[in-house]
Amino acid sequence: MDYHIPVFLVYVLGFIHLLGVAAAIHALFTVRTAQGAIAWAMSLFFIPYVTLVPYLIFGRSAFDAYIRARRQANREMHNAIADLNWRPWIEEAIAAKASEAYGALRALRRLGRTPCLANNRVGLLINGEATFTEILGAIRDARHVVLVQFFIIHDDLIGRRLQACLMEKAAEGVEIYVLYDKVGSHALPSAYIATLQRAGVKIKAFATRKGLINRFQVNFRNHRKIVVVDGEKGFVGGLNVGDEYLGDDPRLSPWRDTHVWVVGPAVASLQESFAEDWYWAARELPPLLLPDHYPEDGVLCQVLATGPADPNETCALFFLEAIHSAKRRIWITSPYFIPDEAMLAALRLAVLRGVEVRILLPARPDHKIVYAASSLYAFEAVRAGVRMFRYRPGFLHQKVVLIDDHVSAIGSANMDNRSFRLNFEVMLITVDADFAAQVEHMLDADFALAREITAQDSERTHRLQKLGMRVARLISPIL
Incomplete structure (x- = not known):
C-alpha cells in the first residue's frame, strides 16, 4: 500500500502538469496582450499546481x-x-x-461612444x-x-x-x-x-x-x-x-x-x-x-464609458491620446501604476517633447503585490525623466488627469491593465480653462503633501526588495 502512494502522487502531479500545459496553450491563444499571455503561459507550464486555480479566476481574459x-x-x-x-x-x-483644446484630442471624437457636448x-x-x-x-x-x-x-x-x-x-x-x-x-x-x-x-x-x-x-x-x-x-x-x-x-x-x-x-x-x-x-x-x-452656456464635457466589449481598447487608447496630445504638461493621479510598454513609451516621448509629466501615487499600499510592481515601474519612469510622487498623508485613490490648461478627466479608471482592458470604467472629460484651474489647484495641494521619488530611492532599495518587485512585475500584466 505504501509503495503505491508515491506512484499515485506522480500520476496526480503529471495530470496537473498536463492541465497546466493545456491551460498555457489556451492562454497563448486567448489572452489579449503578449505580456499577459507570456506571464500566464510560463507560470502555468512550470508551476501549474500554483497557478491553475488563479487562471480560472483571473485568466481567460478574452472570453470571446x-x-x-x-x-x-x-x-x-x-x-x-x-x-x-x-x-x-x-x-x-x-x-x-470649435474647441481648439478638444481638437488636440483628435481620436476622442471617434473613440468614445458619446460625443463631446457643450452647455x-x-x-x-x-x-x-x-x-x-x-x-x-x-x-x-x-x-x-x-x-x-x-x-x-x-x-x-x-x-x-x-x-x-x-x-x-x-x-x-x-x-x-x-x-x-x-x-x-x-x-x-x-x-x-x-x-x-x-x-x-x-x-x-x-x-x-x-x-x-x-x-x-x-x-x-x-x-x-x-x-x-x-x-x-x-x-x-x-x-x-x-x-x-x-x-x-x-x-x-x-x-x-x-x-x-x-x-x-x-x-x-x-x-x-x-x-x-x-x-x-x-x-x-x-x-x-x-x-x-x-x-x-458652460463647460464642454464628454462621458467616456469604456469596457472589454469595446471594439477598441478604449481606456488604454484614451490615456495614450491624453499623453500624446499634451503640449505643456500632463499630471496624472492613480492608486495603481502598471503601465504597458506603449504607455511607458508615450511617457518617455512626452518628456522628450519638453512636456512636464507628473504622476502621483499612494505612499501606503492597499495591495502589496501591485504596490511592489508599481514601485519598479515608477523607478523606470523616473529614469526616463517622469516626475513621480507618493502621497504621504493617507491612501490616494483618486483617478484624475490634467492636460495643459483646459482639459481634465475624472472618473473610475486606474492606470493599469485591469482598467485598460478588463474592467468597465467611466471618465468625465471636461474642456474648460476655469474648471481645469480648479483641478490644478486641487492637485497642487496634493503634490505639496507628497514626496518625490528620485533615482537615489532605487539605489537605496535593498536587493531582496528589488527581487520582490521584479517578481511582482512579472505577474503585473495579469493583476
Whole structure:
C-alpha cells in the first residue's frame, strides 16, 4: 500500500502538469496582450499546481463568448431606445468642434461612444464627506427617478445611510434603480438587498455570466461609479460606498479621493452608460429622462464609458491620446501604476517633447503585490525623466488627469491593465480653462503633501526588495 502512494502522487502531479500545459496553450491563444499571455503561459507550464486555480479566476481574459453576448445586449439596448428620441445633443455637439483644446484630442471624437457636448455645469467634490453629502442631498430632492451604480457597496454606516435615503424616496413614489458589482460587493449581505427590495427599490448585481466556472471569473468587473437624479444631475468619480472612503479605516486613513457632479447634456450620456449595464443585468431598460432645458452656456464635457466589449481598447487608447496630445504638461493621479510598454513609451516621448509629466501615487499600499510592481515601474519612469510622487498623508485613490490648461478627466479608471482592458470604467472629460484651474489647484495641494521619488530611492532599495518587485512585475500584466 505504501509503495503505491508515491506512484499515485506522480500520476496526480503529471495530470496537473498536463492541465497546466493545456491551460498555457489556451492562454497563448486567448489572452489579449503578449505580456499577459507570456506571464500566464510560463507560470502555468512550470508551476501549474500554483497557478491553475488563479487562471480560472483571473485568466481567460478574452472570453470571446462573453464579449459577443455583451455586444449583443448593447445592440438590443440601443435598438430599444431608438424610438425614444434619445441623444438630444446634435446642436450642442456642434459647439464642441470649435474647441481648439478638444481638437488636440483628435481620436476622442471617434473613440468614445458619446460625443463631446457643450452647455454643462460641473463641480469638484473632494473626498468622501463632500461627495456623499452632495449625492445624498440630490437623492433627497429627487422627484421621479434615481439611478445608482457602484463597484462596492458595504453594509456599514454610509451604506446604511444610502439605504435609508433610497427607501425613503421609494416610499414617496420615486423609482429607484441600484446596480452593484457582484465581485466588488461580495461582502454585501442578502439582508441589505432584501430590505431595499421590500421597500420597492429595484436592485441588481452585475455579474459576468451564469455558470459554475463563471462564478469564479473576476475579470470583466463593472468598476463604474455613477449616480443620476431625475435625468438632471449626475455624479461620477472614484468613490465607492463604504466607511473607508470617508477615512474610517485607520490603516489607510485619511482616504484621498475625487468625484465630480455635472448638470447638462452630459447627464444623458451617463444615463446611457447606466442603461447598458442595467440592460445586461436585468434585460430591461431603466427610465431615461431628459430635462426641459439645459444651461445656456458652460463647460464642454464628454462621458467616456469604456469596457472589454469595446471594439477598441478604449481606456488604454484614451490615456495614450491624453499623453500624446499634451503640449505643456500632463499630471496624472492613480492608486495603481502598471503601465504597458506603449504607455511607458508615450511617457518617455512626452518628456522628450519638453512636456512636464507628473504622476502621483499612494505612499501606503492597499495591495502589496501591485504596490511592489508599481514601485519598479515608477523607478523606470523616473529614469526616463517622469516626475513621480507618493502621497504621504493617507491612501490616494483618486483617478484624475490634467492636460495643459483646459482639459481634465475624472472618473473610475486606474492606470493599469485591469482598467485598460478588463474592467468597465467611466471618465468625465471636461474642456474648460476655469474648471481645469480648479483641478490644478486641487492637485497642487496634493503634490505639496507628497514626496518625490528620485533615482537615489532605487539605489537605496535593498536587493531582496528589488527581487520582490521584479517578481511582482512579472505577474503585473495579469493583476
